[in-house]
Amino acid sequence: MPRPDTEILVEEVIKRSSDYKNPTIVDVGCGSGAISVTLAKEIEGSRVYALDLMDTPIKVTKINVKRLGVEDRVLVLKSDVFSNLPKDLEGSVDVIVSNPPYIKDEVIPTLMVDVKDYEPYEALSGGWDGLVFYRKIAEDALRFLKRMG
Numbered sequence: 345m346p347r348p349d350t351e352i353l354v355e356e357v358i359k360r361s362s363d364y365k366n367p368t369i370v371d372v373g374c375g376s377g378a379i380s381v382t383l384a385k386e387i388e389g390s391r392v393y394a395l396d397l398m399d400t401p402i403k404v405t406k407i408n409v410k411r412l413g414v415e416d417r418v419l420v421l422k423s424d425v426f427s428n429l430p431k432d433l434e435g436s437v438d439v440i441v442s443n444p445p446y447i448k449d450e451v452i453p454t455l456m457v458d459v460k461d462y463e464p465y466e467a468l469s470g471g472w473d474g475l476v477f478y479r480k481i482a483e484d485a486l487r488f489l490k491r492m493g
Contacts, residue, residue: 350443354382357441361387367438370488371395372425372481377405377418379441384414393433395423425477426484437488444477 357379361367366389371380374394384392392414394405402422409418421428 353443358386364438369439370437372442373444374405375401377408380418381408381412384417392418394418394420397424425480434487436490438493440485442481
């Protein structure tokens with residue numbers, strides 16, 4: 345079940361996507377696919393690229409994409425951030441969304457048991473300062489986003 349911050353993120357993307365007709369959306373670090381699938385179901389005509397580096401999240405996302413009937417609108421790719429996103433998407437993505445790991449590595453052992461023992465370490469670890477994935481995403485996001493995306 346998505347956490348409240350994920351729900352807020354999805355609601356904001358849905359609201360802001362109303363400006364785009366048939367938007368192209370990239371979900372970096374798709375995890376279970378909750379964000380990708382919800383956006384595909386809620387935003388008419390959207391095309392969503394769900395990216396993750398780990399095999400288990402990719403498998404889970406593919407299961408959820410099929411189970412919820414959005415196979416025609418969600419493409420799941422194994423990718424380290426944008427590394428395997430098709431090059432023809434450069435300059436044409438309307439929305440990049442991500443809820444990446446943001447917890448400093450040194451803090452993870454102090455988290456509540458229902459978080460640190462439930463979530464995979466990779467889903468929590470944002471590196472030494474919690475911002476590793478934010479930097480990786482920011483490095484290439486402008487290359488893929490269209491003007492005003």
